[in-house]
Amino acid sequence: MLCYVWSGKQTGLIVRRFFVVILLVFIAVSSHASDTSSLFNIGASSASRDYDWSSINRSVSPGYGDVVDTVLVEGNRHTKSFVITREMATKPGSPLSEDLLRRDYSYLKWMGFFSKVGFEIQKDGKGHCKLIVRVIERPDLFMKYPYPIVNYDFKKGVSYGVNWKIKNFRGVGEEIGASFLQRRDIEEWGSAYWTIPWFFANRIRFSFQMNFYKRMKFPQLIGNIRERGNPTISMGIPLSRSLVKQIWLRSILAWERRVSMQRLEIDNSFRFYTQQFIRSGISAYYDSRDNGLSPWRGMLGMVGADVYTTVRGVDQDYIFYYMKYDLFVPLSKRTTFMFALDGIVNEGRVPYYFKMGLGGSSDLRGYVNADLKGDTKFLQTFQLKTRLFGPIILRLPAIGEFDATLNAVAFIDNGALMDCVSDIVSSQYYTTGGIGLELLSPLRDRVRFELAGGEGGNLIFSVTSSSRF
Numbered sequence: 017m018l019c020y021v022w023s024g025k026q027t028g029l030i031v032r033r034f035f036v037v038i039l040l041v042f043i044a045v046s047s048h049a050s051d052t053s054s055l056f057n058i059g060a061s062s063a064s065r066d067y068d069w070s071s072i073n074r075s076v077s078p079g080y081g082d083v084v085d086t087v088l089v090e091g092n093r094h095t096k097s098f099v100i101t102r103e104m105a106t107k108p109g110s111p112l113s114e115d116l117l118r119r120d121y122s123y124l125k126w127m128g129f130f131s132k133v134g135f136e137i138q139k140d141g142k143g144h145c146k147l148i149v150r151v152i153e154r155p156d157l158f159m160k161y162p163y164p165i166v167n168y169d170f171k172k173g174v175s176y177g178v179n180w181k182i183k184n185f186r187g188v189g190e191e192i193g194a195s196f197l198q199r200r201d202i203e204e205w206g207s208a209y210w211t212i213p214w215f216f217a218n219r220i221r222f223s224f225q226m227n228f229y230k231r232m233k234f235p236q237l238i239g240n241i242r243e244r245g246n247p248t249i250s251m252g253i254p255l256s257r258s259l260v261k262q263i264w265l266r267s268i269l270a271w272e273r274r275v276s277m278q279r280l281e282i283d284n285s286f287r288f289y290t291q292q293f294i295r296s297g298i299s300a301y302y303d304s305r306d307n308g309l310s311p312w313r314g315m316l317g318m319v320g321a322d323v324y325t326t327v328r329g330v331d332q333d334y335i336f337y338y339m340k341y342d343l344f345v346p347l348s349k350r351t352t353f354m355f356a357l358d359g360i361v362n363e364g365r366v367p368y369y370f371k372m373g374l375g376g377s378s379d380l381r382g383y384v385n386a387d388l389k390g391d392t393k394f395l396q397t398f399q400l401k402t403r404l405f406g407p408i409i410l411r412l413p414a415i416g417e418f419d420a421t422l423n424a425v426a427f428i429d430n431g432a433l434m435d436c437v438s439d440i441v442s443s444q445y446y447t448t449g450g451i452g453l454e455l456l457s458p459l460r461d462r463v464r465f466e467l468a469g470g471e472g473g474n475l476i477f478s479v480t481s482s483s484r485f
Contacts, residue, residue: 085146130152131458208225272324358395377464
């Protein structure tokens, strides 16, 4: 994540009014511009047709209502054909539906494996048809080779390291990866993981992850962590057969070893203690989004809890509760509106390390107050996203097809931080707003460039690949 702060004399009222105007401009542009690419002088040769659903829709519309006898996949060099067909809501034996095919197009395109996705039908003249899925896979250069990372945070400074991610491992949609980052002479951390979307060919999601953290400069506050390691396994079990409206139950089990500063009650002295915890968690969620990377329509709702139980060392049992609601409503062919609501409640003897703050690139964007801490947080966001162009397909010699898509966003964030839920009425709520660009490409599936500000008059520019929606 890259962040930078400009300090200004603007009042919070001016900042809020400015971003409200920006939102209104987005609505006006998206309502009246039939082809946003013309605003940027992007010709048909550079703006790939495969992102424009209307062109695909016209070519396959004669087959709507026909029974699909067969689904064939073409163009896949590395990806197994069944990996594509198993993720499609359009199945052999069912009528060809515009809604299902549109969902399949969006889902396949943003799985992160393909530069292009297209459909073709072959009718037999008797109310039956054959559906052909044509894909062009993203270059291997961006799918399985390590690359360096340099991040900048305006509070913590520069961190650097390396990331190695193999997407679509074995051609079956799995992902393995490892990363290591260091902030010079201060701290270092790393992780390794393996994610399996279909465990033993069953629609069960399984993942294993190993994380570690070490701080070289010892913290001075009680509960701050010097070392931490936690192998974690998680499993998701579907509670519905539908791929369009999915219901999942997810469980997590982890063992954690932690070295943190504690205070002895005998003589009130400070020392580092080693603790061991068992983390067990469960969550349930409903997902009808058209894709998980940059949704255009649908809803995601989730509730869950993580329980930390001490098995060795200073007793510190606690629970993290969380809820999430994201709603995506398309306003036009190129613009969608999003409403997001998140809540986190920490209960029990929570260490200082887990005290939550407010502000950041995936939180209350544009808000800065390092002194604000709490155990309960609520966040709410309104956002408009409009497609500028894409994907632009570049044919790179000896590399392959490189695709890039650019979206523009305007948003208003609201947030509050408090000690407990009972303070929800009396707590202060903060409002920020901003504008930004969202780049979708093989380099990092999604990167956001955002400029946000709030009541303090600061404007914060951030570049990050993380997001809470």
